[in-house]
Amino acid sequence: MMYSGITRSVLAVLLLFASKLIYAGFIEITLLGTGGPPANIERFGPSTVIETQGRYFVFDVGRGTTVRLQQAGIPLDKIEHVFLTHLHSDHISGLADLWLTSWIWQRQNKMKVFGPVGTTNFISHIEKAYTEDIRLRISNSNLNEDLSELSVRESKLDDSVVYNKNDIKITAFHVNHGVVKQAYGYKFESGNRKIILSGDTAYSKNLIKHAQNTDILIHEIAAADTLLLERNNRLQKVMSYHSDPESLAQVLVKVKPKFTFLNHVLLFGVSEQKVLDKLNSKFDGEIYFGEDLLKISIGKSIVITPPN
Ligand SMILES: [Zn+2]
Ligand SMILES: [Zn+2]
Structure with a gap:
């Protein structure tokens, strides 16, 4: 549908497999959950996993993360690094499941969780x-x-490098999630590749600073029908700390990402196509709606594989 030009052939899969074997800097991103708080069978809670050099880095652990990892064929015992963007329940409600299920499946090392202030308290209670x-x-x-x-x-709120080993560097940076002052995005760098995960944010100058010329931008999106928005105070509040198409377009123009994937999809009476039309009218780049289990493979080129 919206993946015109994306290779689906068996040959491409074989080539990809070969490139993974011979290309040391290969990175694979799997969108595990692309939804937000609503319980949606199509879009599980927010979570993304990045794999490189046989290591897996999980960003946010929303509802159903463990199920999606299993569906993606990712071994649970290899999940040792988890990074939380903030402590809203939709981003952390799957953590107990992932932690305990990976332990039962013989994880060989302790699971390490990085997050904003409040994470220690949350972990001690679970x-x-x-x-x-x-x-x-x-x-x-x-x-x-x-x-x-x-x-x-x-x-605390400072931007800081939270992982730096074997040419894999992960930086947490502050974003703009309204009243949630403790909210991060993450920058993942390896070789000459850069991936940005926005977390939940309205327009964020700090994200723009960190995301310059990124290969992949995984950014949240929220859009509401104008009439619906006018009549609904609560919706106005929700929209004030998320990114609508107008503000995201400004981010894209300033960042110039090679590929943008929209996640944490919150649409109220607005179609995906309408959002894409709006963004495409302002920014001439590759923009896709993320889907659960969509893979982005980064080798010498970038290949997108939609879910089966
Ligand atoms: Zn959220
Ligand atoms: Zn949030």
Whole structure:
């Protein structure tokens, strides 16, 4: 449909597989969940995983993240690094499931969680909530007790490098999520490639600064029908701390991403096509609506594989 020009042939898959084997800098992004708070079978809660060098980095853990990882064929025991953009429930409600299920599936190292101030408090409470389950599994199934603990690092509003190893650098940067002052986007850099995840944000100058000339921008979107918006105070509030097509277009013009994928999709009486038309009228670049289980493979070129 909107993927005109995207290669779907078996030959392309084989070439991709070969390039993954021979190209050391290969990066694969899988959009696990592209929705927001509404419970939607098509769009699970926000979550994105980036893989490179056999390491997996999960950004946000919304509703159903573990199910989507399984569907994507990503081994749960390899999930050791989790980065939270902020502590709204739609971004963290899947964490207990991912943490415990990966432990049961023999994860070999502690899961490390990075997030804004408040993350330590959140983690300590979910650890407490599952005390009985953990005790039972250790005594009945010989699961490793040390690995049942979560390792947490939280940081204040400053922009800071939160992971830097083997040519993989991840930077947390402050974004503009209204009353949620503790809200981050993330910059993932490896080789000469750059990926930006916006998290939840309205127009953010700081995002524009970090995202200059990025290869991939994964950005939230919210759009509402004008009449609906006029009549609904609560919707006006929601829209004030998210990015509508108008403000996102300004971001795109300033950032000039090679590819943009819209996620955390919140549409109120507006079609996807209308949003794309608006964005395309202001910015001449590749813009797609993200879909759960869509893959973006970054080797010498960038290949988008829609979900099966
Ligand atoms: Zn959200
Ligand atoms: Zn939020």
